[in-house]
Each structure stands twice: as structure tokens, then as C-alpha cells.
Amino acid sequence: MKAGDKDYIxxxxxxxxKKCMPVSGGDISRAYILYTDSDRVFCKxxxxxxxxxxxxxxxxxxxxxxxxxxxxxxxxxTVNALEKGACMLMEYVPSKNPESKxxxxxxxxxxxxxxxxxxxxxxxxxxxxxxLPQSNQKHINWVSFYIKERLYPQFQTAVNRRFLTKExxxxxxxxxxxxxxYCTNVRPxxxxxxxxxxxxxxxxxxxxxxxxPAVYFGHSEIDLSMSRxxxxxxxxxxxxxxxxxxxxxxxxxxxxxxxxxxLLVHLNLFGKSYYKSVKEILQVHF
Numbered sequence: 001m002k003a004g005d006k007d008y009i010x011x012x013x014x015x016x017x018k019k020c021m022p023v024s025g026g027d028i029s030r031a032y033i034l035y036t037d038s039d040r041v042f043c044k045x046x047x048x049x050x051x052x053x054x055x056x057x058x059x060x061x062x063x064x065x066x067x068x069x070x071x072x073x074x075x076x077x078t079v080n081a082l083e084k085g086a087c088m089l090m091e092y093v094p095s096k097n098p099e100s101k102x103x104x105x106x107x108x109x110x111x112x113x114x115x116x117x118x119x120x121x122x123x124x125x126x127x128x129x130x131x132l133p134q135s136n137q138k139h140i141n142w143v144s145f146y147i148k149e150r151l152y153p154q155f156q157t158a159v160n161r162r163f164l165t166k167e168x169x170x171x172x173x174x175x176x177x178x179x180x181x182y183c184t185n186v187r188p189x190x191x192x193x194x195x196x197x198x199x200x201x202x203x204x205x206x207x208x209x210x211x212x213p214a215v216y217f218g219h220s221e222i223d224l225s226m227s228r229x230x231x232x233x234x235x236x237x238x239x240x241x242x243x244x245x246x247x248x249x250x251x252x253x254x255x256x257x258x259x260x261x262x263l264l265v266h267l268n269l270f271g272k273s274y275y276k277s278v279k280e281i282l283q284v285h286f
Contacts, residue, residue: 061213107240154264
């Protein structure tokens with residue numbers, strides 16, 4: 001963190017920053033724990049031109065989740081523009097390694113959060129998945145939303161960046177037929193939207209917290225599919241979740257289709273190493 005940013009951020013919280021400790025784990029933004037005389041504050045910095053919009057969308061998502069009174073989220077203190085980029089200051093939540101009982105609580109809380117619904121798929125505003133724009137135009141049909149607002153933008157970006165060819169991308173009729181056959185009787189649920197293991201934490205007192213959301217109303221299995229993409233959250237999490245929201249038949253096919261979105265995102269963020277995983281789903285299901 002540059003000295004000028006440190007002084008400016010200290011002014012935002014009204015006290016001098018005594019120590020600044022980098023935190024690892026973020027691919028998109030830099031993160032720090034700021035130590036003052038009496039407190040610790042979590043700080044995210046991003047130097048891109050879209051940084052303030054990204055942090056404002058993140059704040060909106062955290063507040064939407066908090067409003068459900070299900071899973072806790074850190075309190076956001078402020079989002080501010082910097083000379084280059086922006087900063088986000090929020091509550092620092094000391095965390096521990098998850099235990100089975102913690103994940104059981106988390107699974108039940110997420111299931112309760114997913115019971116928060118509405119009359120459409122999408123969100124009031126666009127937001128971001130990583131640093132990629134995520135369109136959330138409202139649809140009354142889930143299959144239409146998922147194809148137009150999720151898959152198509154990522155397919156187009158991948159083609160533009162030459163990670164995919166036009167021939168790799170299924171046509172609209174094929175997408176509609178396959179996804180329509182897999183995804184029936186879907187109701188809108190409030191989603192975290194990017195639920196991998198780096199986007200939740202267990203506080204030292206055992207309370208689960210969600211961080212870094214990309215919220216919208218969609219199929220609850222979206223969050224579950226992302227949670228399983230890189231290993232899963234443990235059996236106690238899923239057992240507690242399904243006790244409240246039972247699993248539906250055909251989940252394995254839907255999981256592949258929903259993971260396709262996140263693999264396309266990773267392809268567009270990190271490059272060709274994700275091509276094989278994307279291609280396998282396209283070959284098996286389309």
C-alpha cells in the first residue's frame with residue numbers, strides 16, 4: 001500500500017494506521033488488515049477504472065444477504081475512489097479453520113437464505129463476477145435468463161479473446177433444448193453467486209460469514225454447483241442444507257451446466273488452462 005493511500009484511508013476511518021498487513025488469497029484485488037490504536041479494519045484496494053463500481057456492487061450484495069437475517073456478512077464502512085482505483089473498508093472478522101459443526105450451521109443458514117425469493121430472475125443492477133461484468137437483466141423464465149445473462153456473455157468474451165472458436169459455442173436452439181430439459185420447476189432464490197471456499201469464512205466463535213458476493217435471484221443449485229467445483233464444503237454442510245431444501249432429481253446434469261458458467265469465467269480470467277474442462281461439458285451435454 002502506497003504511503004499516500006495509507007494516509008488517505010487513515011483519514012477515512014478517522015485515525016492513524018499504525019500497521020498494514022497484506023492478506024493473501026485474492027485474485028482480483030489486494031487486501032490488507034489495517035491496525036489502529038484500538039481496532040483492526042479490513043481493506044481492499046483495486047487500481048482498475050471499474051474498481052469503485054466493483055466495490056459498490058459488492059457492498060450492495062453484502063447488504064442484501066445481511067437483510068435476510070440468515071448468514072452473517074461483514075459490515076462495510078465505506079467505499080471510496082482513490083487517485084487510481086478505489087478502496088473498500090469493512091469489518092475485520094478473525095476466522096478459524098472450519099469444523100464439521102460449523103459447516104453444518106453454514107449449510108442450514110445457506111438453505112434458509114435460498115428461501116428468500118422474488119418474482120423474477122436477475123437483479124436490480126448489473127454487478128461483477130471476479131472483475132468481469134455480470135449482466136442481471138430481469139427475466140421471468142430461468143432458462144432464458146441463464147442463457148442470455150450468463151452463458152452468452154461469457155461465450156462471446158471467450159471467442160473475442162480466442163479462448164474458444166465460434167464452432168465451440170452451441171447454437172441457441174441447442175442451448176434452449178438441453179437446458180430447458182434439465183431445468184424445470186425452478187423458483188428464484190437469492191444467491192451468493194460466487195460460492196467457492198474462498199468466499200466464506202468461519203469466525204472464531206463459529207459463526208459463518210459470506211464475503212465477495214455476486215448476488216442475483218436464480219436457481220439455488222447455482223451456489224451448490226459452484227461450491228462443488230473445486231472440492232466441496234464437506235458432507236455436514238450438504239446434509240444440513242438438503243435437510244431444509246431437499247435435492248431434486250437430475251441435479252448432476254444441472255450441476256455440470258451451472259459449473260460451465262464458472263469454468264467459462266475462469267477461462268476468461270485466467271486463460272487456456274480451463275479450456276479442457278469447458279470443452280468436456282460442451283461435448284457431453286451439447
